[in-house]
Amino acid sequence: MRDNKLLGDDVDLGKLAKEMKNYTGAEIEAVVKSANSFALNRHHNLLDFTKTFKIENPGKVEMQDFIRALEEVKPEFGVDDVKMEVYQKAPMIDWGARGRKIFSDTAKIVEEVKKNQVQLASVVLYGESGTGKTTLAVKIASKSGCPFVKFVTSEDLIGMSEIYKVNYINKCFEDAYKSKQSVVILDDLERLVEYIEIG
Numbered sequence: 427m428r429d430n431k432l433l434g435d436d437v438d439l440g441k442l443a444k445e446m447k448n449y450t451g452a453e454i455e456a457v458v459k460s461a462n463s464f465a466l467n468r469h470h471n472l473l474d475f476t477k478t479f480k481i482e483n484p485g486k487v488e489m490q491d492f493i494r495a496l497e498e499v500k501p502e503f504g505v506d507d508v509k510m511e512v513y514q515k516a517p518m519i520d521w522g523a524r525g526r527k528i529f530s531d532t533a534k535i536v537e538e539v540k541k542n543q544v545q546l547a548s549v550v551l552y553g554e555s556g557t558g559k560t561t562l563a564v565k566i567a568s569k570s571g572c573p574f575v576k577f578v579t580s581e582d583l584i585g586m587s588e589i590y591k592v593n594y595i596n597k598c599f600e601d602a603y604k605s606k607q608s609v610v611i612l613d614d615l616e617r618l619v620e621y622i623e624i625g
Contacts, residue, residue: 427458427487434488442492447573448501448605460495461487509577513564521558529562536570540607550615560613567609574605580617591618 427433446454469485520526528551538544551559567575576598583591595618602608612618 427462432486434486434491436489437487437492438489442496445496446501450501453499453501456499457492457495460498461491464491464494509579510564510568510575513561514568518558518561518565529566532562532566533569536566536572536609540570540572560611563611563613567611570607570609572605572607572609574602574608575611576602576608577611577613578618579613583618 446457449457465485465487468491518529532549532551535544535547535549539547551563553559564577567577578595578598583594586594595612598610602610615621
């Protein structure tokens, strides 16, 4: 695009590269093709089938086209944005010193892992249903800036066999190890392992 003078002056390739930290080569190619399509649609009325389509002045692909393409083409490997979005919409309510301490302690553990002071850490958040454990975990994971965040819920595994569940969770951790830094959230652990309290 640059060689053919089709790349807009406002396109910041460094910024785009930071946005595409988990994209494979094929996914980057899909983003470029998608941005090209958005630019074509912006410069030409492609939905008017009464006219013969002929491109004489193709127009430039601008940053807005790449931004729209990034919204359309998501990496297969990376952050579970769609699943976590539900928990990120509402603001966190300050529920006292204990809540602030849990949040800061957990965030501190994630930071220590990111700085390689600790190689691996596990945190268990427990409490009554509806107290915000999942929201807290999602907020910490999204603030971590880790390139790989996997959010595993019991709903992902409904109706699946024991072998499938084990393989699914195992693959999540194998994928996490492929990334330099990662966070895996196992939501509602009791339902994931089908634990039933007796007595």
